[in-house]
Amino acid sequence: MKQQTIDPQRSAIMRAVKSKDTVPEMQIRRFVHNLGYRYRLHRGDIPGSPDLTLSRLKCVIFVHGCFWHGHNCQRGKRLPKTNVAYWHTKIEGNTKRDQRNLLALESLGWKPLVIWECELGQNTYRTQRKLAQFLRDRANFER
Numbered sequence: 001m002k003q004q005t006i007d008p009q010r011s012a013i014m015r016a017v018k019s020k021d022t023v024p025e026m027q028i029r030r031f032v033h034n035l036g037y038r039y040r041l042h043r044g045d046i047p048g049s050p051d052l053t054l055s056r057l058k059c060v061i062f063v064h065g066c067f068w069h070g071h072n073c074q075r076g077k078r079l080p081k082t083n084v085a086y087w088h089t090k091i092e093g094n095t096k097r098d099q100r101n102l103l104a105l106e107s108l109g110w111k112p113l114v115i116w117e118c119e120l121g122q123n124t125y126r127t128q129r130k131l132a133q134f135l136r137d138r139a140n141f142e143r
């Protein structure tokens with residue numbers, strides 16, 4: 001029997017839609033955990049339902065997929081070849097929503113940090129340092 005062919009790009013997108021506990025997100029959780037901070041996941045009562053919320057430090061962390069959130073990087077700019085207008089509108093909508101969420105968070109006194117998918121992967125040293133610095137600043141600010 002002939003197997004149905006599925007566009008690999010399309011199926012990668014479908015996977016990204018479905019999964020909530022993505023690999024980059026798991027990586028960030030591990031870093032934050034290893035640094036000794038406690039957090040909660042996807043709090044629905046906070047704008048944008050951030051991936052990680054550190055209530056005591058009054059900060060939140062988003063782990064954004066470059067494609068879905070329209071990052072200005074190689075991965076973010078690679079739109080599917082079909083339905084270009086659809087994807088463009090879709091991703092522009094996501095980007096606008098992200099911006100609204102960040103503004104809402106800041107007006108409520110939350111400090112947001114966005115980590116992009118492309119900042120993870122092989123060489124995560126810089127990202128780990130950035131994360132550690134962000135959390136340390138928040139902890140100092142608290143005192």
Ligand SMILES: [Zn+2]
Pocket residue numbers: 066071072073074075076116117118119
């Ligand atoms: Zn990116």
